Amino acid sequence: MKKVITTSLITTLFSINCFAASAPQLPKGYSSWSRSERKLVTDKSSLFYGIHYIYADKKALKGYQAGNKFNEGSTIIVEHFNIKSGSADAEGSKNMIVMMKKDKRQSATGGWLFAGYGADRKPSGLDPAGTCFGCHQKDAAKQDFVISTLKDFKR
């Protein structure tokens, strides 16, 4: 009996630790979520230089409609593409995906889980607190750390 308890405790601790250390898999089927207008950023010094689209699940869309107040579980994804070489604004290859998911356990990053992925959907190991949150905090502390708003989804 004692052994069983010890094993399950270790398993629990291990899974908590795993959760904190690694990004979750991207949700399947997000390409059918509400999608923003196409966004072109031509400033080469910007992290978002290129073309991107924002996807919001049903909960996140409600959050946008409520003036950027998001319920637990709301998920927002950005797919980012290069600009095709030799063109001014045509879509080239996909180059990264980022995700925010409302998760009250992530208290160091405003109650949001931040995660970055390569075009292959594999976690890119970016540090959420260091790489992501600073910028979102600076630009959107008063709107639940979400920079885009409902108007980005009016197409």
Ligand code: HEC
């Ligand atoms: C240099 C500043 C900066 C950094 C660093 C940054 N972001 Fe953002 N992020 C933005 C801006 C600006 C937008 C709004 C884009 C738009 O309106 O089209 C945005 C939008 C988003 C969105 C869509 C929801 C929203 O807030 O509008 C997600 C999801 C997101 N970022 C995740 C991340 C993740 C994950 C990281 C770290 C890997 C990250 N971001 C790092 C500036 C940044």
